[in-house]
Amino acid sequence: MWGGGSKKPQSGPAQEMVQVDRSESSFWRSRSPQSNATSTPHRDGAYKPPTDSQTKVVGASYSYADMLNFENTPSRPKTPTHSKHKSTPSTGSHSPTNAAASYNAFMSQTDDDWGLDLNDTSIPKETTVTGGLGSIASMAGVTSIEGRPSGAKGSKGAGGGYEYPLAKKRTKGLKAQFEGLVRDPGNSLHMIYHPPINTDVHSSAEIEAMNARISRINKFKTVLQSSTVDLTKLRSLAWGGIPDELRPMAWQLLLGYLPANCDRRVATLERKRREYLDSAKQAFSRGEAGMDQTIWHQISIDIPRTNPHIPLYGHNTTQRCLEKILYVWAIRHPASGYVQGINDLVTPFWQVFLSAYIEGDVETFDPGSLPPEVLDVVSADCFWCLTKLLDGIQDNYIHSQPGIQRQVSQLRDLVRRIDSGLAKHLNDVQVQFIQFSFRWMNCMLMREFSVKNVIRMWDTYMSEGNSGFSEFHLYVCAAFLVKWSAELKKMDFQEVMMFLQSLPTKEWGEKDIGLLLSEAFMWQSLYRNSSAHLRDDGTTVHNEELNL
Amino acid sequence: MADGPKPSSSVKLVLLGEAAVGKSSLVLRFVNDDFQENREPTIGAAFLTQKCNLPNRTIKFEIWDTAGQERFASLAPMYYRNAQSALVVYDLTKASSLAKAKHWVAELQRQASPGIVIALVGNKLDLTNQSTGLESSMGGLSLSAAANDGDEEEEEEGDARQITTAEAKSYADEEGLLFFETSAKTGHNVQEVFTAIANAIPESTLKTRGGPGSGRTGGGAAGDTFGGSGGVNLSAVGETNKDGCAC
Numbered sequence: 018m019w020g021g022g023s024k025k026p027q028s029g030p031a032q033e034m035v036q037v038d039r040s041e042s043s044f045w046r047s048r049s050p051q052s053n054a055t056s057t058p059h060r061d062g063a064y065k066p067p068t069d070s071q072t073k074v075v076g077a078s079y080s081y082a083d084m085l086n087f088e089n090t091p092s093r094p095k096t097p098t099h100s101k102h103k104s105t106p107s108t109g110s111h112s113p114t115n116a117a118a119s120y121n122a123f124m125s126q127t128d129d130d131w132g133l134d135l136n137d138t139s140i141p142k143e144t145t146v147t148g149g150l151g152s153i154a155s156m157a158g159v160t161s162i163e164g165r166p167s168g169a170k171g172s173k174g175a176g177g178g179y180e181y182p183l184a185k186k187r188t189k190g191l192k193a194q195f196e197g198l199v200r201d202p203g204n205s206l207h208m209i210y211h212p213p214i215n216t217d218v219h220s221s222a223e224i225e226a227m228n229a230r231i232s233r234i235n236k237f238k239t240v241l242q243s244s245t246v247d248l249t250k251l252r253s254l255a256w257g258g259i260p261d262e263l264r265p266m267a268w269q270l271l272l273g274y275l276p277a278n279c280d281r282r283v284a285t286l287e288r289k290r291r292e293y294l295d296s297a298k299q300a301f302s303r304g305e306a307g308m309d310q311t312i313w314h315q316i317s318i319d320i321p322r323t324n325p326h327i328p329l330y331g332h333n334t335t336q337r338c339l340e341k342i343l344y345v346w347a348i349r350h351p352a353s354g355y356v357q358g359i360n361d362l363v364t365p366f367w368q369v370f371l372s373a374y375i376e377g378d379v380e381t382f383d384p385g386s387l388p389p390e391v392l393d394v395v396s397a398d399c400f401w402c403l404t405k406l407l408d409g410i411q412d413n414y415i416h417s418q419p420g421i422q423r424q425v426s427q428l429r430d431l432v433r434r435i436d437s438g439l440a441k442h443l444n445d446v447q448v449q450f451i452q453f454s455f456r457w458m459n460c461m462l463m464r465e466f467s468v469k470n471v472i473r474m475w476d477t478y479m480s481e482g483n484s485g486f487s488e489f490h491l492y493v494c495a496a497f498l499v500k501w502s503a504e505l506k507k508m509d510f511q512e513v514m515m516f517l518q519s520l521p522t523k524e525w526g527e528k529d530i531g532l533l534l535s536e537a538f539m540w541q542s543l544y545r546n547s548s549a550h551l552r553d554d555g556t557t558v559h560n561e562e563l564n565l
Numbered sequence: 566m567a568d569g570p571k572p573s574s575s576v577k578l579v580l581l582g583e584a585a586v587g588k589s590s591l592v593l594r595f596v597n598d599d600f601q602e603n604r605e606p607t608i609g610a611a612f613l614t615q616k617c618n619l620p621n622r623t624i625k626f627e628i629w630d631t632a633g634q635e636r637f638a639s640l641a642p643m644y645y646r647n648a649q650s651a652l653v654v655y656d657l658t659k660a661s662s663l664a665k666a667k668h669w670v671a672e673l674q675r676q677a678s679p680g681i682v683i684a685l686v687g688n689k690l691d692l693t694n695q696s697t698g699l700e701s702s703m704g705g706l707s708l709s710a711a712a713n714d715g716d717e718e719e720e721e722e723g724d725a726r727q728i729t730t731a732e733a734k735s736y737a738d739e740e741g742l743l744f745f746e747t748s749a750k751t752g753h754n755v756q757e758v759f760t761a762i763a764n765a766i767p768e769s770t771l772k773t774r775g776g777p778g779s780g781r782t783g784g785g786a787a788g789d790t791f792g793g794s795g796g797v798n799l800s801a802v803g804e805t806n807k808d809g810c811a812c
Binding site for chain 2: 518
């Protein structure tokens with residue numbers, strides 16, 4: 018599933034993003050004993066084989082939402098609408114005695130800190146649940162209020178128990194817990210849904226995959242839950258792919274946007290988001306007349322042409338948010354301004370950060386119904402993460418795009434090394450690397466892969482540290498090109514160009530991407546430190562040493 | 566029916582023009598007879614081919630469709646340097662795009678091969694009141710007749726036109742350019758542009774084609790901009806595949 022995992026780089030780049038502020042006031046630390054104490058009983062309770070006799074097996078950890086909606090368990094979790102109404106008699110209804118044996122067997126193989134899943138911020142205190150899991154749910158409610166930093170720190174959580182403006186703000190597709198998420202992405206750790214495992218329905222392979230997923234999620238949670246996230250550990254885990262539910266938080270940490278120290282998160286996010294919103298407000302305050310016409314025109318003609326095949330990007334709300342992000346970035350970075358391709362680069366962030374707040378497939382979602390608060394927060398997070406990403410590849414977009422030219426010639430030199438036959442053939446048919454790889458560099462291969470695949474690639478790029486999008490990308494491009502070596506060597510100029518412009522990657526999935534990344538890692542290991550390799554013909558300027 | 570012994574030659578064509586005027590859409594219409602609203606912007610350049618059948622010969626266009634944004638302009642010389650023909654496109658609903666087109670024409674006249682055939686193309690005719698396509702059978706020149714009406718029509722409501730036919734036509738005449746108004750969306754006049762270019766390529770030019778480098782070395786191709794290697798030598802392209810066709 019996470020094909021690249023085995024080749025995880027051990028020698029990570031410099032750790033400049035690590036937050037080492039282990040301040041005393043760690044809310045987390047002071048509370049953690051309590052947390053642990055309260056979570057223990059959950060575990061016992063949660064794993065108790067149910068006694069009812071239905072055919073379904075409850076196989077995994079639940080967010081509170083699942084427990085409160087047991088009637089609907091096999092589908093996605095419904096968000097609670099009302100704490101009191103939600104005191105549903107639970108559990109038993111799903112869990113079959115006849116499957117108890119396998120259930121137990123399954124339980125015994127899975128990771129052992131599931132109880133943490135139950136520890137949710139957003140459970141209202143007054144929730145009472147009866148039945149097998151009742152105690153767990155109510156425990157979770159108590160724990161969440163006292164044990165989570167965000168809950169306690171946020172204005173709404175302080176008193177004990179969340180107040181949800183659910184009645185007025187119920188939006189289709191919006192997670193009920195959105196307010197907690199807005200405040201602290203750390204709350205996503207407690208909203209993970211694991212579909213129930215049913216031995217009658219699921220094959221053993223599927224169950225294995227589900228268990229692998231749970232186990233992997235728990236590894237991430239262990240890292241992400243600590244009061245100061247160990248970014249080295251996070252990088253080495255994330256290199257092989259980040260589970261969808263944890264990606265928003267993990268990306269923000271990896272890019273250095275979200276502080277590793279959990280005590281600083283709420284305040285930092287508030288400040289950063291305010292800064293973005295103020296910038297945007299100022300930039301648009303005088304209407305179009307007060308704006309940089311060249312930049313604004315270019316952005317506004319590109320926005321409707323951004324991922325036109327994905328419904329999410331056809332919606333007005335998406336377009337208005339993205340153009341604002343791009344415009345604010347452009348006027349704050351006058352050396353480059355807006356350059357086509359940057360519109361592509363913002364979309365993985367938009368998709369990933371939006372997905373934290375909604376249920377279902379983000380690519381078909383219409384964000385128009387979301388509260389402005391959520392859109393502001395997603396926009397601001399996209400803006401800052403895009404900024405972080407572009408900081409590392411700024412010379413790709415300044416005048417004459419020296420970064421891209423350098424990468425293109427590095428790619429050519431690299432391919433000469435790793436596949437001299439292909440390099441020779443391309444030379445013979447007079448194909449120049451700039452003719453096909455300019456776009457690979459300018460759009461980070463986003464025109465070559467689906468956004469979903471790009472998102473998976475970025476897990477790894479971000480795990481590579483600052484050089485991921487500049488240096489590691491080069492090796493990915495090399496691995497990608499030589500993958501088609503056999504085909505390319507049979508083609509003339511025209512065929513090569515046509516082929517490279519629309520490579521057959523439509524069917525590519527996570528495994529293919531994982532393999533590609535592993536191959537790139539291999540090339541990087543072989544060539545990264547040989548500073549002479551890229552200077553074969555004495556003409557290449559490169560910045561390999563700078564990154565080491 | 567048209568194939569057989571009819572001589573076939575390759576012609577390099579480059580598209581230039583401001584962003585979002587419809588360069589890629591014109592090519593897509595010409596090559597695939599297709600149109601897509603909101604296509605992704607071209608990055609760098611795209612390569613396509615298409616044959617054009619003339620009564621006495623077949624021309625195979627090898628097309629470089631370049632990116633329009635100013636930031637990518639430094640790539641353009643690589644693509645026009647060896648081109649035998651160029652299609653300079655503007656959006657006739659956007660005044661500034663003709664200025665940009667004039668800039669490209671001047672650059673081509675200065676830097677490209679001396680014999681390059683240039684067509685000035687005003688695209689998005691479907692957004693004007695002339696969009697009915699009644700004159701679709703007319704060649705480029707006959708549009709100059711319609712130009713007299715241009716000024717009046719411009720005032721009509723619902724007409725997004727900002728550049729009159731007369732204005733663009735007179736500029737094209739001055740500079741010795743082919744001139745067309747097209748709609749990639751409806752297909753109006755698109756085939757005609759390419760046919761006119763094919764007809765305008767001097768036969769002598771085609772006959773000299775033989776091997777790499779023999780085609781268009783005129784113009785003293787300037788030094789290379791990128792990567793220390795030679796410019797885009799399109800001359801050799803297609804020699805091995807004369808009968809190949811993109812369609």
